Amino acid sequence: MTIHHAPADYHPPRDLLHGKTLLVTGAGDGIGRAAALSYAQHGATVILLGRTASKLEAVYDEIETMGGPQPGMAELDLAAATPENCITLAAGLESEFGHIDGLLHNASVLGERRPIESANYAAWQEVMQVNVNAQFLLTRYLLPLLQAAPSASIILTSSGVGRTGKAYWGAYAVSKFATEGFMQVLASELENTSKIRVNSLNPGATNTAMRRTAYPAEHPDTNPSAADIMACYLYLMGDDSRDVTGQMFAAQ
Numbered sequence: 001m002t003i004h005h006a007p008a009d010y011h012p013p014r015d016l017l018h019g020k021t022l023l024v025t026g027a028g029d030g031i032g033r034a035a036a037l038s039y040a041q042h043g044a045t046v047i048l049l050g051r052t053a054s055k056l057e058a059v060y061d062e063i064e065t066m067g068g069p070q071p072g073m074a075e076l077d078l079a080a081a082t083p084e085n086c087i088t089l090a091a092g093l094e095s096e097f098g099h100i101d102g103l104l105h106n107a108s109v110l111g112e113r114r115p116i117e118s119a120n121y122a123a124w125q126e127v128m129q130v131n132v133n134a135q136f137l138l139t140r141y142l143l144p145l146l147q148a149a150p151s152a153s154i155i156l157t158s159s160g161v162g163r164t165g166k167a168y169w170g171a172y173a174v175s176k177f178a179t180e181g182f183m184q185v186l187a188s189e190l191e192n193t194s195k196i197r198v199n200s201l202n203p204g205a206t207n208t209a210m211r212r213t214a215y216p217a218e219h220p221d222t223n224p225s226a227a228d229i230m231a232c233y234l235y236l237m238g239d240d241s242r243d244v245t246g247q248m249f250a251a252q
């Protein structure tokens with residue numbers, strides 16, 4: 001298993017993403033929020049997708065305050081997302097933007113941390129719905145918009161436990177293995193026939209609500225903030241990674 005990183009000391013130009021329209025899921029908090037802000041800082045029009053309108057509005061306002069391109073907002077609960085929701089979203093984006101240049105699948109839920117033998121089926125299904133099924137649905141219906149771009153990038157968010165399984169990580173770990181599999185299948189399908197690259201990215205331990213829930217005894221300052229780990233998120237979204245596909249990346 002080869003894990004790649006952004007080039008050492010990667011310092012993208014401020015206009016790296018100028019003219020690009022990017023969709024970020026889970027853009028209201030944590031790593032997705034940091035990615036949305038960082039992409040906007042680098043010139044992108046960012047469509048903020050998430051389930052909590054107030055959080056999306058706060059990120060929207062931050063982007064406006066910093067003078068970034070006016071973002072878009074898509075309120076969608078991925079736990080309940082249907083093909084119809086994704087078709088409607090794609091139609092709206094097509095009429096407003098024509099195409100999209102990138103898709104960061106970031107939203108996920110942690111689910112239960114417990115042994116398989118006592119796992120709850122409803123909790124298992126919710127993790128699979130948000131982390132795997134909704135990711136498939138969005139990709140499935142946004143692909144034509146990505147295909148319409150001069151070149152496009154899909155980033156799928158993985159995890160250490162999606163590359164090596166670990167006790168008590170249950171559905172979350174399995175969902176991240178599925179994410180790696182989805183990345184490989186899609187990258188292989190699109191290779192040579194499309195300008196869309198597809199890679200997976202493990203952010204590594206990062207100080208967010210999810211990390212604090214997973215490791216309640218850990219001091220939050222042990223880990224970098226989401227804003228500190230953006231180099232690889234920028235590298236994979238910008239044209240510097242234009243020829244890179246089907247690879248596993250780590251942000252740290």
Ligand SMILES: NC(=O)c1ccc[n+]([C@@H]2O[C@H](COP(=O)([O-])OP(=O)(O)OC[C@H]3O[C@@H](n4cnc5c(N)ncnc54)[C@H](OP(=O)(O)O)[C@@H]3O)[C@@H](O)[C@H]2O)c1
Nearest residue numbers: 026029030031051052078079107108205206208209210211
């Ligand atoms: N933090 C880490 O140490 C770490 C390590 C490895 C991998 N990751 C991965 O990195 C990604 C981001 O994690 P994070 O740490 O930033 O997590 P987080 O702080 O919990 O943020 C998760 C984001 O996903 C959104 N979300 C959750 N369920 C959703 C749903 N049903 N519909 C729409 N949006 C939903 C959340 O929205 P609300 O805020 O509205 O709930 C939030 O914006 C995840 O894929 C995670 O698995 C994180």
